[in-house]
Amino acid sequence: MAQLRTDDHAELLRRYGLRATGQRLAIVGALQELGHATIEQLLEASQAVSPTVQLSTVYRVLETLGAHGLVSHTHLLGATKTYQLSTHANHAHLVCRGCGSVTELADDVARRFTADISRVHGFDVDFGHLSVFGRCADCVAKDLDESPSA
Amino acid sequence: MAQLRTDDHAELLRRYGLRATGQRLAIVGALQELGHATIEQLLEASQAVSPTVQLSTVYRVLETLGAHGLVSHTHLLGATKTYQLSTHANHAHLVCRGCGSVTELADDVARRFTADISRVHGFDVDFGHLSVFGRCADCVAKDLDESPSA
DNA sequence: CTGTTTGCAAACGATTTGCATGCCA
DNA sequence: TGGCATGCAAATCGTTTGCAAACAG
Numbered sequence: 253m254a255q256l257r258t259d260d261h262a263e264l265l266r267r268y269g270l271r272a273t274g275q276r277l278a279i280v281g282a283l284q285e286l287g288h289a290t291i292e293q294l295l296e297a298s299q300a301v302s303p304t305v306q307l308s309t310v311y312r313v314l315e316t317l318g319a320h321g322l323v324s325h326t327h328l329l330g331a332t333k334t335y336q337l338s339t340h341a342n343h344a345h346l347v348c349r350g351c352g353s354v355t356e357l358a359d360d361v362a363r364r365f366t367a368d369i370s371r372v373h374g375f376d377v378d379f380g381h382l383s384v385f386g387r388c389a390d391c392v393a394k395d396l397d398e399s400p401s402a
Numbered sequence: 403m404a405q406l407r408t409d410d411h412a413e414l415l416r417r418y419g420l421r422a423t424g425q426r427l428a429i430v431g432a433l434q435e436l437g438h439a440t441i442e443q444l445l446e447a448s449q450a451v452s453p454t455v456q457l458s459t460v461y462r463v464l465e466t467l468g469a470h471g472l473v474s475h476t477h478l479l480g481a482t483k484t485y486q487l488s489t490h491a492n493h494a495h496l497v498c499r500g501c502g503s504v505t506e507l508a509d510d511v512a513r514r515f516t517a518d519i520s521r522v523h524g525f526d527v528d529f530g531h532l533s534v535f536g537r538c539a540d541c542v543a544k545d546l547d548e549s550p551s552a
Numbered sequence: 553c554t555g556t557t558t559g560c561a562a563a564c565g566a567t568t569t570g571c572a573t574g575c576c577a
Numbered sequence: 578t579g580g581c582a583t584g585c586a587a588a589t590c591g592t593t594t595g596c597a598a599a600c601a602g
Binding site for chain 4 (some may be wrong): 553554555556557558559560561562563564565566567568569570571572573574575576577
Binding site (some may be wrong): 270271291307311312 | 577
């Protein structure tokens with residue numbers, strides 16, 4: 253997995269016509285490191301690098317980067333919005349309501365699903381934003397333990 | 403499609419051990435009529451029947467009904483939470499980012515998808531809460547019109 | 553009659569905004 | 578240097594809560 257460094261992040265931002273400020277680099281770095289993260293997580297992680305970063309800045313930066321297609325967001329658990337670099341967005345998520353774990357959906361399953369939808373409904377699925385809720389294998393197993401038999 | 407009347411709603415509520423107040427009947431009626439609706443839509447629709455209904459009441463009623471399994475909710479557009487009667491919840495939604503339209507996903511497609519996920523990931527999909535974002539056939543067609551060729 | 557539900561208004565948390573200053577290009 | 582980005586604090590939005598009155602059963 254190609255790990256971009258800070259320098260590259262700066263370049264990336266400029267390529268999109270955006271200024272490479274310390275705060276933005278910190279936030280992009282945090283996004284890259286975390287894969288997907290909530291506002292709170294991003295605030296914390298970017299403050300570790302650039303202590304002056306403020307909550308409102310995180311909001312503004314994410315909005316700006318989002319408008320330029322660099323960042324996308326998904327609703328994972330409940331109303332929690334999580335953000336991710338678009339380069340990291342090309343897969344759907346399986347979100348477990350039991351333990352909160354987030355797994356990437358296997359590509360071939362996703363592809364078949366979107367193909368089916370396209371064929372049946374003519375609907376063009378926005379892949380990166382797809383979140384599937386349910387219970388992961390572990391939690392299903394736990395559920396069975398707790399209600400042993402009928 | 404079996405259309406329940408107000409009397410039946412009252413009965414339904416009581417069957418769940420809930421009091422059948424005018425406000426609740428109005429809200430359940432609105433849910434039934436709208437299929438799925440936001441808090442705002444529900445407020446408006448239920449006020450048409452029972453003008454005293456208040457926003458906080460809508461919130462409280464939905465929470466109560468939800469706790470009893472009568473109502474479920476999904477995230478459709480953006481952060482917008484929409485609510486629906488559980489009897490109406492057994493299908494996934496295709497949500498168009500272009501025009502905001504919401505379509506029900508064909509059963510067989512959904513079934514195949516959940517079966518795939520179960521087989522590959524051991525993950526048990528929460529069906530009624532599945533929302534798929536993207537662009538509907540109409541909006542895809544419009545998109546093509548607007549960017550005719552390269 | 554009794555306990556639940558509602559109206560109302562105030563509290564609350566998350567997100568957004570205005571303005572002066574700071575910093576990148 | 579000029580203008581976009583940020584810090585800070587206040588405003589705003591959606592949602593929740595406490596309390597007394599109204600209502601269902």
